[in-house]
Amino acid sequence: MTALVSLLSRVGLWGRGVVVAIPYLWLLLFFLVPFLIVFGISFAESIIAQPPYSSLVEWQVDPDADTSKLQILLNITNYFRLAGDDLYILAYLNSVKIALVTTLLCLLVGYPMAYAIAKADPARRGPLMMLVILPFWTSFLIRIYAWIGILKGNGVISNLLEWAGITSGPVEILYSDWAVYIGMTYCYLPFMVLPLYSTLEKMDPTLLEAAADLGSRPFKSFLSITLPLSLPGIVAGSLLVFIPAVGEFVTPELLGGPDTLMIGRVLWNEFFSNRDWPVASAVAIALLLVLVVPIMIFQHIQGKQAEAGK
Amino acid sequence: MAGQPIRKPTRLEPWQDPGQAPYVRIEKVTKTFGDFVAVDEVSLSIYRNEFFALLGGSGSGKTTLLRMLAGFEQPTEGKIFIDGVDMAGIPPYERPVNMMFQSYALFPHMTVEQNVAFGLRQDGVAKAEIRDRVEEMLGLVQLAAFGKRRPHQLSGGQRQRVALARSLVKRPKLLLLDEPLGALDKKLRERTQFELVNIQEKLGITFIVVTHDQEEAMTMSSRIAVMNHGVIAQVGTPTEIYEYPHTRFVAEFIGSINMFDGRVVEANGDQVLVASEEAGCELLIAHATPAPAGSPVSVAIRPEKILLSKEPPAGETGVGEGRNRTTGIVREIAYLGDVSIYLVQLPTGKTVRVTAPNVTRRTEMPITWEDEVTLSWRPFAGVVLTQ
Amino acid sequence: MKRIGFLSWALWFGYAFLYVPIVLLIVYSFNDSRLVTVWAGFSTKWYAELLHNDTLLDAALLSFRVAAVSATLAVMLGTCAGLALSRFGRFRGRTLFGGMITAPLVMPEVITGLSLLLLFVAMEQWVGWPDGRGVTTITLAHTTFTMSYVAVVVQSRLAGMDGSLEEAAMDLGARPAKVFFVITLPLIAPALVAGWLLAFTLSLDDVVVASFVSGPGSTTLPMVIFSSVKFGISPQINALATLMVLVVATGIFVASIVMARQERQRKRDEQMAIQNG
Numbered sequence A: 001m002t003a004l005v006s007l008l009s010r011v012g013l014w015g016r017g018v019v020v021a022i023p024y025l026w027l028l029l030f031f032l033v034p035f036l037i038v039f040g041i042s043f044a045e046s047i048i049a050q051p052p053y054s055s056l057v058e059w060q061v062d063p064d065a066d067t068s069k070l071q072i073l074l075n076i077t078n079y080f081r082l083a084g085d086d087l088y089i090l091a092y093l094n095s096v097k098i099a100l101v102t103t104l105l106c107l108l109v110g111y112p113m114a115y116a117i118a119k120a121d122p123a124r125r126g127p128l129m130m131l132v133i134l135p136f137w138t139s140f141l142i143r144i145y146a147w148i149g150i151l152k153g154n155g156v157i158s159n160l161l162e163w164a165g166i167t168s169g170p171v172e173i174l175y176s177d178w179a180v181y182i183g184m185t186y187c188y189l190p191f192m193v194l195p196l197y198s199t200l201e202k203m204d205p206t207l208l209e210a211a212a213d214l215g216s217r218p219f220k221s222f223l224s225i226t227l228p229l230s231l232p233g234i235v236a237g238s239l240l241v242f243i244p245a246v247g248e249f250v251t252p253e254l255l256g257g258p259d260t261l262m263i264g265r266v267l268w269n270e271f272f273s274n275r276d277w278p279v280a281s282a283v284a285i286a287l288l289l290v291l292v293v294p295i296m297i298f299q300h301i302q303g304k305q306a307e308a309g310k
Numbered sequence B: 001m002a003g004q005p006i007r008k009p010t011r012l013e014p015w016q017d018p019g020q021a022p023y024v025r026i027e028k029v030t031k032t033f034g035d036f037v038a039v040d041e042v043s044l045s046i047y048r049n050e051f052f053a054l055l056g057g058s059g060s061g062k063t064t065l066l067r068m069l070a071g072f073e074q075p076t077e078g079k080i081f082i083d084g085v086d087m088a089g090i091p092p093y094e095r096p097v098n099m100m101f102q103s104y105a106l107f108p109h110m111t112v113e114q115n116v117a118f119g120l121r122q123d124g125v126a127k128a129e130i131r132d133r134v135e136e137m138l139g140l141v142q143l144a145a146f147g148k149r150r151p152h153q154l155s156g157g158q159r160q161r162v163a164l165a166r167s168l169v170k171r172p173k174l175l176l177l178d179e180p181l182g183a184l185d186k187k188l189r190e191r192t193q194f195e196l197v198n199i200q201e202k203l204g205i206t207f208i209v210v211t212h213d214q215e216e217a218m219t220m221s222s223r224i225a226v227m228n229h230g231v232i233a234q235v236g237t238p239t240e241i242y243e244y245p246h247t248r249f250v251a252e253f254i255g256s257i258n259m260f261d262g263r264v265v266e267a268n269g270d271q272v273l274v275a276s277e278e279a280g281c282e283l284l285i286a287h288a289t290p291a292p293a294g295s296p297v298s299v300a301i302r303p304e305k306i307l308l309s310k311e312p313p314a315g316e317t318g319v320g321e322g323r324n325r326t327t328g329i330v331r332e333i334a335y336l337g338d339v340s341i342y343l344v345q346l347p348t349g350k351t352v353r354v355t356a357p358n359v360t361r362r363t364e365m366p367i368t369w370e371d372e373v374t375l376s377w378r379p380f381a382g383v384v385l386t387q
Numbered sequence C: 001m002k003r004i005g006f007l008s009w010a011l012w013f014g015y016a017f018l019y020v021p022i023v024l025l026i027v028y029s030f031n032d033s034r035l036v037t038v039w040a041g042f043s044t045k046w047y048a049e050l051l052h053n054d055t056l057l058d059a060a061l062l063s064f065r066v067a068a069v070s071a072t073l074a075v076m077l078g079t080c081a082g083l084a085l086s087r088f089g090r091f092r093g094r095t096l097f098g099g100m101i102t103a104p105l106v107m108p109e110v111i112t113g114l115s116l117l118l119l120f121v122a123m124e125q126w127v128g129w130p131d132g133r134g135v136t137t138i139t140l141a142h143t144t145f146t147m148s149y150v151a152v153v154v155q156s157r158l159a160g161m162d163g164s165l166e167e168a169a170m171d172l173g174a175r176p177a178k179v180f181f182v183i184t185l186p187l188i189a190p191a192l193v194a195g196w197l198l199a200f201t202l203s204l205d206d207v208v209v210a211s212f213v214s215g216p217g218s219t220t221l222p223m224v225i226f227s228s229v230k231f232g233i234s235p236q237i238n239a240l241a242t243l244m245v246l247v248v249a250t251g252i253f254v255a256s257i258v259m260a261r262q263e264r265q266r267k268r269d270e271q272m273a274i275q276n277g
Helices: A004-042 A079-082 A085-117 A122-137 A142-153 A156-164 A178-200 A205-213 A218-229 A233-248 A250-255 A263-272 A277-310 B062-070 B112-122 B127-139 B156-167 B187-204 B212-220 B237-244 B248-253 C001-029 C045-051 C054-087 C094-106 C108-129 C135-160 C166-170 C176-205 C208-213 C220-229 C235-276
Strands: A055-064 A067-072 B025-035 B036-046 B051-056 B077-082 B097-100 B174-178 B206-209 B224-229 B231-236 B260-270 B271-276 B281-285 B296-301 B307-309 B325-335 B341-347 B351-357 B372-376 B382-387
Touching: A004 C054, A004 C094, A004 C108, A004 C176, A079 A085, A079 B156, A079 B372, A079 C054, A085 A122, A085 A178, A085 A233, A085 A263, A085 A277, A122 A178, A122 C001, A122 C235, A142 A156, A142 A178, A142 A250, A142 C001, A142 C176, A142 C220, A178 A233, A178 A250, A178 C208, A205 A218, A218 A233, A218 B382, A233 A277, A233 B112, A233 B127, A233 C094, A250 A263, A250 C135, A263 A277, A263 C108, A263 C208, A277 C094, A277 C108, B025 B062, B025 B097, B025 C235, B036 B077, B036 B224, B036 B231, B051 B062, B051 B212, B062 B097, B062 B174, B062 B206, B097 B156, B097 B248, B127 B307, B127 C094, B156 B174, B187 B212, B187 B341, B187 C108, B206 B212, B212 B237, B212 C208, B224 B237, B224 B248, B224 C166, B231 B237, B231 B248, B231 B271, B248 B260, B248 B296, B260 B281, B271 B296, B271 C220, B341 B372, C001 C235, C045 C235, C054 C094, C054 C135, C054 C176, C054 C220, C094 C220, C108 C135, C166 C176, C176 C220, C220 C235
Parallel strands: B051 B206, B051 B224, B097 B174, B174 B206
Antiparallel strands: A055 A067, B025 B036, B025 B077, B224 B231, B260 B271, B260 B296, B271 B281, B296 B382, B307 B372, B325 B341, B325 B372, B341 B351
């Protein structure tokens, strides 16, 4: 009886182990190991071969001395190239700038929306939030595409401005930084509204009543009560927008001009046009370095939220 | 003789019978979570057919102890025996124990019947028998007509009874109840207390109840273990716990009490005489735990054991000038209907709490604010506390 | 009063910002002219053309297959991961595990795409599998980045669920595996459905990762759309977009009707419970 019991409890533990092990191994293989490979290849040399990079380790056999040695070749010129070439540095700075502006625009549009929804009648909040998330379920590419027709010369905005007599000829907004801002704000808006709404909705409305009772005017109450309490939502939403925006590729490629340099585009071009895999890897590593701190903050918040859920 | 212990056992209680083996034996059990010691070297013996209460505030370790009995937590050290079997390594689904959860934990996607039948189905009981036993249980908790309902279609009291039926249907020898009445309102709670005791006596099951409500523990249980910071402060019958607390903590946790600090003047057998500046008189205590002369002690006296009068009472044994009698001024009166609470300030500054039944109508109340009154108590009223 | 005015104005501006582009997209899909900006009368000819565009239809079919398989895999892996994170307490390597679950949520797609491609190339060199790039590699890549979303959805559902339900089932004699299938799984089923749909949509939407890890003959729908959009506007894409919006809108509409009905039923039940009190 006791033997059976201990056997079964061991099976229970074993079952648990399997449940953890399967996703764990999957992520190790398909998430962690790939980064190590990228890191490794960023030290390789670009060669014309299949695959187009040099091997880092070489097993050299010396037939005369009857010895062999393992040689590790680390090539750091890729990183020197990144540091030395204005193109890369500009692309980095520009990526961070565009991501920051996008985050700010998302916050400006998203905060009042989230606040208004959180203040709405409880029965209407669900449908209103649904309306914010709904576009997310349609294709991202299609949503970017929609803006091409609106922003291009002779497009909807251009025609509207001309019809209203504000401008005399077609206005081209497409292929500029502004087109990228608009497109990225459009795509990332739900990621900002969602965490903002969930912190604002949880806020106790009697706090504002108490503030009013103590003589605080509505706007003052907003600044001194609502805003500080919604800070976790602001941080979470901003990270959710900023981190992927820095590495964004599709929006600048479709809406940006040739001079809208972003690091994601540089990486893509190094890889697909120049077929220089080692430099593309070095660019990826450098991009990760920029994002390490924001990602760690994001994970910290995410972890705390999961704990609080309990 | 007045003032004798009320409890006169008609038969030998199991915990007093050396021939009885305890049904649940907890031996020096310790449970730590990281640095936090939730349960600290607790030993307890609980006997068949007991209605045993674990009483304590939040963080006292009572729920952790219960969860170790159910098998959801493993003791860090020590052993637990149920019916003589060591429970180490035995998972919850192999234990002869059932539990009623504080949140009731009714499966929301199953009907009342399916909830109650769940435990029997795990044991592979025949369908017909499951039907009969579920019907019988629902009858016992007076929910026969509600079998097809889902939990969210029931009121709080009904859910509580479904949870009880579900935990009883497997006929466990031991039922663990985690705050069984915590989610009910006051009226319903009082009614359900009696129902629980009736069911326990009818089915002859050992109950271990975790509660933070002292009144609940007092009315229902055969014995109470008062827990504090992971340690058992005292185990005893409700009367013992109330009338003879061993420590200041127990005395203050159960009901309200007046404490007088003092020093032992004379100890004669189980009679102890204590001098207390705070009380403004000497205190004579009969049936006290012996304490050597000169040692510092506290004397605890329950508010209802103190007699409040305008004139010193005459003809009481052990009560006299400067002994078990002091005077003070009434500062506050709280009228609670059946009793009134008086806060009386002694010349020493100490405030004493006295409760007196409202035998007469309030309009004829003889004692009022700022009256000078005499407080007196018999030698059996006080308890000497050394710790 | 003035503040309320500002708020609803901001709300309507936000909704207009979100929906005007989509509405215009739909309107111009019925435009007779190839020029998106000039209205030349109502026509459904772009829909007809779309139905005869074999490249696009093939790509769509491939994308649906990849999305369905990877979403299913992602739900299985993500459920295990969510369960491990919210129910198993502390285990060795939990911090790394939690990090690997949340990082893909924000990881730029170009990095994910490049790193997975390099992995597949290296694996082919060392173990000879996967043999070249194609449907298999796209499916593996999509499973990897969508399982994180499923894990987060499942984890938050489990965190909101009363843990004593599972303990109660165990107390009544059910073994852990049985507890999972009889109690946990039915209760988190809505999260699994939501997670599957989310993973399916993300897979169907991805152009960057797929571009890195796809091979000849495995062009997904977003890749086709991307290359045709790069060459300018095509009303066929408008027609396709309209169909996608239609499918999503219908799905959401049906879902909200079902939810509204459940909500009404729940209210009635609560009423009944109060009356029984």
